[in-house]
Amino acid sequence: MYRYISTGEFKSMVTLSEIAREAGVSKSTVSKALLGGGGKTTKVSDRTVRLVRETADKLGYRPNLVAQQLAHRKNDIIGVIIDSQCCGLYNNIMAAIEKRIFLSGRRLQIGLVHDSFDTIRRYVDDLLGYNIESVICLAHYYDFAATIPPLFKPFRNVLFINPPLSREPFSFVSPDYYGNFRLAVDALLRRGHRRIVYAKTAYDTPDCHARLRAYRDAHASAGLPVDEELIYCKPLREIDTPELVETFLDDVLPLRPDALLLGNPTTIGFCLKQLRKRGLAVPGDLSIVGMDDWPTAEAFTPEIAAISNNYDAVAERAVEIITRNQKLDQPELIQEYIPGAFIERGSCIPTRKA
Template structure:
């Protein structure tokens, strides 16, 4: 026979500590009022609640208009690995401020994202951080569904007006990397993914800005990775065969660090020396990048700063009587290593 686990109540915690239920409710945020409680008593109550695995009744909190202590996060269901680094830092800073996360995943669907947002509202979340909204062709749907949403922070610039967001300035980052390569290289190319994505367009703009600074904007060398049902490793073989070798590049910027590692492997198998004959750079600053040989030059999106600022912006929205949307710009940094 399976015994159902008993739901721990405020009364159970009060009985464990030997104080009133009202006092426990005051400490654990389930009751308001003018009850006074010492710091030591509050500590003992919290420790008892943790020991008994007490979980607050979110429905009851919602009915009394109290904060839930929850933050909803919307992410793409098939994101690059770097997204989870940012999510980990969002969780870190949320926890430090007494919040827990609810995650909603969708892929290439603003409707699905909004469905998760609506579920968050049913759980009485205090605010939302949206990490997925750059879906080409769905801009009007985003404007329609999210135009009147409150207490939400978007990571990446959005078409929505008067919303708080973290702008990741990839234009400046790629411009800095391309400019660095152009100091010693003549034929610098860049490999890009789907040009419909805003982040890809930003990288292209940064690349051409760097070319423009040295009067070579007409000499741009770009390769767009086609949507093909083959592995990234196979695709980067094509990049080497169809772009890098025929164009006689002496430097290339890959779309991410894993792609860069595949490019390096194929170049070395052809006997092309890195960085003597060609410089290779990636993007994302994956942990393995510094362990490659030669170690990979890359761009770091400053994920911890993005996560910290997202939580900070959201908390400012939650605490303000008349919240004013803000935009924070974070410029990724170039991590120079042996591959250039």
């Protein structure tokens, strides 16, 4: 965006960040002084207001009318920060949230990020600058995950999808990863499976820890020991190429598994292809269960048994919480896990008896 000045040259519009840098104050302080934004936690003295306005005049600042309109309609807008390269199921959550927010008469201000603390921080600054008080975060499981929740403390009304890595309490709504995974492992054990490979990989997030606890607890409840070799923890995030799947099968098939718990449809598709090449049948020789129930699960042959994490219900509850807390003088701290289900399909049958 540009403004025209009398010299006949074009000059980029002065931003709040430039004013903040010149005045030696924060961007939220500038927003409060010029637009009335910055959130209730931003206190600005009369002296600072004068400093900011004088600096803005010196730099030739002209107000952004769109930003002002956003600030004045703060209760109609909910900020959302989501990973731009997240799995398709997070996209499904986002679509469900957008639909329900629209039906409630509100709008979303969306920020797309991926594995960048600075980008998340810039979006947080922008939302504060627009005086948006309610935010949903779906982008906080990175290597720097513990540094993300403190960024959201200035907002009055915050909701995370999945528990944030924080010692301070934040509201969140999440699939019940423990309970849902336990349903699948219990079902496999009841069907006679005793050599169940859990493809955990190197993820170190609360949902992975919950699944691991469920795996161990299900075996303990069945009076069975856990063979640690069956918990696949190689230092990689995804098994999503033919080469990685081939390595995975080279590692686990000598352990004589009778079931595989796998993370995504790409992994499952390559596994089915590789297993056929190796003369192994699903479910005749071993069962496969997906850790999420993708829309494509029924497109495979055989159809893939899977864990439904009930993302539609997660989205519905997220909107209920964020919009209800908007109306309260003091938003409630709400932390909820939404139960799912184990979807039985053709890739999972009882193992053959010796």
